[in-house]
């Protein structure tokens with residue numbers, strides 16, 4: 465007999481011979497040269513890496529980048545400063561920040577041929593695959609910064625990615641609405657430039673709303689890293705094969721495109737809209753959730769690691785209030801969201817299950833009020849998450865303990881079968 469741990473629970477396996485069980489499991493191989501294997505789909509309970517970047521205590525509702533609490537960064541820092549902190553490990557001095565910012569603004573332009581790349585996509589293309597393809601394509605246009613072990617090249621690809629992703633994201637958006645692409649204006653900051661390239665018109669000056677720019681900057685900070693989530697571990701895994709930073713990050717963008725990772729805020733908006741169209745009765749919706757009615761789910765609540773209020777959610781809620789008040793937006797949906805939060809947070813059913821609003825609960829409402837269509841929500845997430853992906857990729861490459869990733873599998877199929885032609 466042998467013992468196999470499944471998702472943190474030990475299972476006893478009865479085996480019929482010393483080497484092969486009824487299920488086809490070869491326990492001697494399992495316990496062989498590599499030691500005990502824990503079957504833990506999706507790494508629910510096992511660590512897959514060490515990291516010095518982001519700390520999360522899901523029980524206490526704590527999130528820190530490099531030791532600094534997320535609320536302090538969101539309220540007092542800027543996205544560029546937070547990116548520097550995540551990537552280099554320390555807050556920048558005033559002159560570090562100035563040179564980092566000016567290096568980024570010098571690299572916002574794209575190679576002219578890369579712009580033509582956008583012509584090939586269909587008009588109704590979703591901007592996420594357009595973004596991931598164009599980020600992969602950066603490795604064909606900028607071949608002088610691909611070596612993962614050349615610190616100057618890593619530095620150059622870091623700056624290029626930070627600078628060009630907002631340009632690519634805005635182009636992916638303009639493409640999807642059939643509007644001409646705008647060149648970046650490097651007199652503007654990263655967020656202002658992105659807003660102008662997304663919403664501006666070629667011959668007209670674009671007046672940046674400082675409240676809008678600050679709110680977006682803050683949301684990008686809140687999304688800048690979140691330790692080993694699906695896209696980040698994808699970036700590390702792909703990078704562990706010594707794939708360059710551009711293609712590793714493109715893999716992360718594709719992971720984020722998956723609705724379970726990046727699609728939650730869109731799902732929240734859909735839920736709120738359907739509550740409204742069915743008469744706006746929150747109590748009856750909550751009852752249907754508790755009765756587990758098919759197709760009725762409380763979206764934007766709960767998180768794999770948080771058994772407490774997601775610290776990002778409180779900040780996002782305050783931003784939702786400010787932005788909808790200043791830009792105007794769907795107040796009705798915001799009211800429904802608040803009522804839902806209030807009812808759910810005072811209901812034993814949700815309290816027992818430790819279901820609190822997560823970061824996605826209000827972001828869709830904010831992005832909508834800012835003028836972004838739902839298909840841009842994951843793109844905004846990707847712009848925010850980029851510094852985290854870069855920091856994690858660099859940490860992985862610089863760690864002498866890193867080997868090419870190779871998650872173990874536990875075989876549960878047939879034992880050997882003799883082939884007989886049909």
Ligand code: MLT
Nearest residue numbers: 689690692693694725768
């Ligand atoms: C994130 O910010 O990446 C999401 O909350 C998903 C996660 O952490 O699993």
